[in-house]
Amino acid sequence: MPDLTEAFLELVRLTSTDLPPDVEASLKRAREQEAPGSAAQSALDTILENVALARKNSTPICQDTGTPIFYVQHPPGWSTTKLKGQIRTAVAEATKKTYLRPNAVDTITGKNSGDNLGDPAFPTIHFEETEGEDLIVDLILKGGGCENVGAQYSLPNGRLGAGRDLEGVRKVVLDAVFNAQGKGCAPGVLGVAIGGDRGSSYYASKEALFRKLDDENADSELAKLENRLTQDANQLRIGPMGFGGETTVLGVKAKSLHRLPASYFVSVSYMCWAHRRRRMTVHGDETIYE
Amino acid sequence: MQKITLPIKDDVIRALKVGDSVSLTGVMITGRDAVHKWMIDTFVKKSRKPAGDDAEVYEALKPILDGGAIYHCGPVVAGLDTGAYSFVAAGPTTSIREEPYQGDVMQHFNIKAVIGKGGMGPKTLEACSDVPGVYLHAIGGAASLIAQSVQQVLTVHKLDFGVPEAIWVIDVKDFPAVVTMDSHGGSVHVEVETQSKAQLDKLLAS
Known part of the structure; x- marks a missing residue:
């Protein structure tokens, strides 16, 4: 089983800084539908400008980089413990590189962990064993x-x-x-x-x-x-x-x-x-x- | 686009109307959930005694907030290890969570501009009339773009609240926003909610 920490880090960077093409295209269509000069169109102009800037500079599209939610589909025989460890290391590294904002807050003490690592459920990682040979990892960053x-x-x-x-x-x-x-x-x-x-x-x-x-x-x-x-x-x-x-x-x-x-x-x-x-x-x- | 310099005078606030685009220049602070609770508990309701550097931070904030602006924002900050801070991403957070506190905080510190997203409720709207003040709507999610208007991070207070919740004192230039609540009782949010409720009722009946 390969060490995929770097690959996970790139997945986090890409997700935080580069909006998927289908979403951007949909926002562009929405912009065309708003009345010229309206507050709605102006908001979409700003949104699209920000999307382009975030992509160019590799900075977060939104400062609330949210809960990282990973869905991992893995072939038989892969260690989910190791994958989880690599994902958590990548998330902490992505936080250091400012692709993610430190978002994991202890609910009792109010302390922010500083590295996006909380209890075992933060970040959220779901595993599922599949029949194929490929490892497929989906990531959503869902803001508060x-x-x-x-x-x-x-x-x-x-x-x-x-x-x-x-x-x-x-x-x-x-x-x-x-x-x-x-x-x-x-x-x-x-x-x-x-x-x-x-x-x-x-x-x-x-x-x-x-x-x-x-x-x-x-x-x-x-x-x-x-x-x-x-x-x-x-x-x-x-x-x-x-x-x-x-x-x-x-x-x-x-x-x-x-x-x-x-x-x-x-x-x-x-x-x-x-x-x-x-x-x-x-x-x-x-x-x-x- | 109307250029506004901080601190803001009453006549400037009174001239602003819902729908006006503005750009802000000057020194402001970020403050969100933890900060508003801390302000209310420690200095407005005084249900807890000042501790640690509370009194010192309070004195430092007073002159900035007198006629000034508070920004509902939990930024992504670079330079945490060196102390040479800069904002990487700094869009607004949802303001409505501060509704129980905001009006009293505005009155207490004489805050003229509350900046955030999603709008606020009747207590804040009333404070906008009284103080007077305005609610400025920044574009939610436009974090990389807005960060560019932050020229410098002057200092940070209450970093123990965590990076998103700390009080960042920032010097901004041409920070873009739209007036969505004014000092004359006008609110885009009330208007949109009222008309969307009428639409919803139609759609539920169909």
């Missing part, structure tokens, strides 16, 4: 502002008139977008999970955010829901930064899980416009980033 506006609903919800069906899901997700206003750094991307228990549901809502903005859900019902939600959310006209305008969300990604007969959870993870998501694939001696 947008994490704070995430929401979980239990259907039915009387206040919103939301029943236990996809129409009910639509209603509660719109409520979450309304409650977020501009506080999650709109225009955001919504990860939506339907079903599961409270824990697995939130987990799946984050997993959904690893999909590219321009892909289509393989489930036709969920694909329809994603499109409808994107259109409806944009009718709220909260707009970039909550200044009012055409684009409130860049996209919606939904996922369904089996549930207990008694439970029907809808979990919404709101990702800010700075949707920092990257993938690293180790294929033999080669390491590919996308």
